[in-house]
Amino acid sequence: MFRRAGVLVLVVCGLLVAGLATFDPSLLALALPPLVYLAVGSVLRPNELRLQVEGGLSPTTAKPGETVSVELRVKNGGGRLEELEIRDWVPPGLERIDGDTCLLSSIVPGGSQRLSYRLLARTGLYSFEGVQLTATDPFGLFESRQGLGQGRSLLVRPAIQRLRRLYLRPTRVGAQSGAYAAHVGGPGIEFYGIRGYSPGDPRRWINWKVSGRFPGDLFVNVFEQDRMAEIGLIVDARFRSNLGSGPESALTHSIQAAASLSELLLSQGNQVGLLVFGSHLDWTVPRSGKVQRERILGALARAGPGHSQIFEQLRHLPSRLFPPHTQLILFSPLLRSDVDDLIGLRARRYPLLVISPDQVELEAKSLPADPQVRLALRLARVEQAVITRRLAHAGVFRLLWDTSMPFEQLTEMYLSRPSPWLASIGARL
Amino acid sequence: MNGARRLALASLGASAAALAVGFVESGAEILVLPVGILAALGLVGEGRASAWTPTLWFLTQTGLCALIRPSPVWALSSIAGALAYWDLSAFDRRLAKVGRLEMPGLLLRRHLLFLAAGLALGAGLGFAALLVRIDSSFAGALLLGLVALAGLSQLLRRAQADADRVDRLGAGQAERNS
Numbered sequence: 319m320f321r322r323a324g325v326l327v328l329v330v331c332g333l334l335v336a337g338l339a340t341f342d343p344s345l346l347a348l349a350l351p352p353l354v355y356l357a358v359g360s361v362l363r364p365n366e367l368r369l370q371v372e373g374g375l376s377p378t379t380a381k382p383g384e385t386v387s388v389e390l391r392v393k394n395g396g397g398r399l400e401e402l403e404i405r406d407w408v409p410p411g412l413e414r415i416d417g418d419t420c421l422l423s424s425i426v427p428g429g430s431q432r433l434s435y436r437l438l439a440r441t442g443l444y445s446f447e448g449v450q451l452t453a454t455d456p457f458g459l460f461e462s463r464q465g466l467g468q469g470r471s472l473l474v475r476p477a478i479q480r481l482r483r484l485y486l487r488p489t490r491v492g493a494q495s496g497a498y499a500a501h502v503g504g505p506g507i508e509f510y511g512i513r514g515y516s517p518g519d520p521r522r523w524i525n526w527k528v529s530g531r532f533p534g535d536l537f538v539n540v541f542e543q544d545r546m547a548e549i550g551l552i553v554d555a556r557f558r559s560n561l562g563s564g565p566e567s568a569l570t571h572s573i574q575a576a577a578s579l580s581e582l583l584l585s586q587g588n589q590v591g592l593l594v595f596g597s598h599l600d601w602t603v604p605r606s607g608k609v610q611r612e613r614i615l616g617a618l619a620r621a622g623p624g625h626s627q628i629f630e631q632l633r634h635l636p637s638r639l640f641p642p643h644t645q646l647i648l649f650s651p652l653l654r655s656d657v658d659d660l661i662g663l664r665a666r667r668y669p670l671l672v673i674s675p676d677q678v679e680l681e682a683k684s685l686p687a688d689p690q691v692r693l694a695l696r697l698a699r700v701e702q703a704v705i706t707r708r709l710a711h712a713g714v715f716r717l718l719w720d721t722s723m724p725f726e727q728l729t730e731m732y733l734s735r736p737s738p739w740l741a742s743i744g745a746r747l
Numbered sequence: 748m749n750g751a752r753r754l755a756l757a758s759l760g761a762s763a764a765a766l767a768v769g770f771v772e773s774g775a776e777i778l779v780l781p782v783g784i785l786a787a788l789g790l791v792g793e794g795r796a797s798a799w800t801p802t803l804w805f806l807t808q809t810g811l812c813a814l815i816r817p818s819p820v821w822a823l824s825s826i827a828g829a830l831a832y833w834d835l836s837a838f839d840r841r842l843a844k845v846g847r848l849e850m851p852g853l854l855l856r857r858h859l860l861f862l863a864a865g866l867a868l869g870a871g872l873g874f875a876a877l878l879v880r881i882d883s884s885f886a887g888a889l890l891l892g893l894v895a896l897a898g899l900s901q902l903l904r905r906a907q908a909d910a911d912r913v914d915r916l917g918a919g920q921a922e923r924n925s
Contacts, residue, residue, distance in 0.1 A: 325802055327899060329809050336813045338892045344819040347876040348812060351827050351869030358865040360902055403845060423849030424857060431849060456861035458837055
């Protein structure tokens with residue numbers, strides 16, 4: 319803006335100097351139109367802005383695909399503003415459906431202007447920079463700016479699919495009752511063994527058939543106690559393992575799967591922690607309950623692909639954040655170089671389940687169907703199969719997830735009951 | 748094509764025509780061709796919403812007026828036309844930048860009102876200055892010139908302070924956001 323005033327000053331000064339130097343009054347007369355124009359602009363320049371912004375986002379927490387309305391009302395507590403530009407900066411990643419994010423109008427003292435538009439929510443945590451208000455004189459020579467409406471944020475939680483059950487056999491369980499067998503006799507549902515009667519045992523526990531064989535002694539059934547487990551979810555957000563972006567990226571699927579699993583595990587009373595690694599570590603300490611659910615969903619919403627020299631290799635993950643024997647569930651497409659690191663993690667006695675969104679299938683959708691591509695895809699699938707097999711030999715169960723199948727269906731098919739294949743290799747999830 | 752752009756082009760045409768007539772009248776017909784070329788460049792620039800062609804026209808046209816000195820009436824008319832073109836072109840670009848205009852007709856009307864008032868006052872004063880003759884000594888003229896320059900430098904300083912304040916506000920806002 320100032321550049322325009324500078325051009326005018328240059329013209330006026332040039333004509334004045336030329337007129338004085340050549341004693342030609344007509345040149346001084348020529349300087350008058352731009353001089354008056356500059357003077358009018360200067361007189362009508364906006365002084366200190368006294369604007370207020372009201373309104374904001376509705377809702378401030380949304381689900382993916384939901385529509386978010388932004389309603390802003392700018393009130394003028396100062397003098398008349400000939401040209402006021404109201405611009406709201408929409409954070410990258412959000413898509414505007416309708417309405418306008420920028421408005422130009424004149425505004426009278428005490429008057430107001432409304433800016434409204436609607437956004438399509440996509441998973442993430444978005445901070446709005448604020449509304450930029452720029453008032454200028456009628457000629458756009460001088461301007462005053464004011465930034466208001468900062469601090470608005472929109473949290474779009476990942477979509478959650480309601481899972482019915484998940485079969486896990488964690489080796490480490492907590493003290494509180496929960497959903498997982500604790501390998502300890504006591505009150506429960508599953509039969510665990512028989513022991514001699516002790517005073518105080520409920521009569522319905524007495525095993526009459528066994529007691530009948532040993533006259534004079536009473537035996538009672540013992541059940542396997544169900545306890546809550548401590549489970550660590552790890553989401554791989556590295557750039558190099560998550561190719562592509564947008565709603566069909568591997569990371570988006572990993573986030574949705576982690577959100578759905580955390581919902582189920584927390585509803586069963588387990589302690590769930592979350593570690594997201596990409597450009598940095600985002601660590602959510604294992605806890606249980608509804609507040610923890612919000613924490614985990616917030617952390618998953620914040621997750622985005624990133625690059626870091628430190629976390630390029632899985633071996634640099636601070637596994638000590640999780641106590642030994644904690645059941646770990648890793649969501650990652652996995653790279654060939656990750657296999658040895660995962661085997662190392664398993665060797666440190668972490669029961670490990672890997673859920674891998676099928677990167678090959680995701681890539682194949684955007685590639686042409688020519689023979690070279692088909693061959694490349696075939697080779698990539700062979701490589702994936704080799705990774706899965708190597709992990710299986712180390713006792714790590716990797717589930718390759720074709721993302722065209724809903725995660726709910728996948729868990730129902732492969733993770734809701736003990737797998738015969740797992741039993742055959744003696745692995746414990 | 749919207750109203751502001753149509754008027755900008757009309758102003759460009761009027762400015763070029765006035766300058767060409769002024770040159771023909773003062774016997775510098777040879778300069779009509781460069782004026783035509785510059786005006787054509789302005790037309791092309793307007794089609795591409797270029798920001799520098801109106802400024803180029805404004806500066807070149809003023810420079811030609813100062814160097815060749817056609818009849819002051821035509822020169823003054825041409826400068827007024829060039830100023831209108833320069834202003835309306837910038838206004839049109841400002842309008843194009845925003846998503847929604849609140850009552851665009853009213854905005855344009857008010858802008859034209861201010862522009863017409865400013866140009867009428869400036870051109871009127873210019874024509875009056877051509878008619879009125881005040882004999883003053885060299886010292887008086889110099890003093891007057893110095894006063895005018897001081898006024899302009901004050902204006903420039905205020906504009907600079909404004910621009911600095913806007914930059915500081917912008918930087919502060921960026922810092923808060925980061």
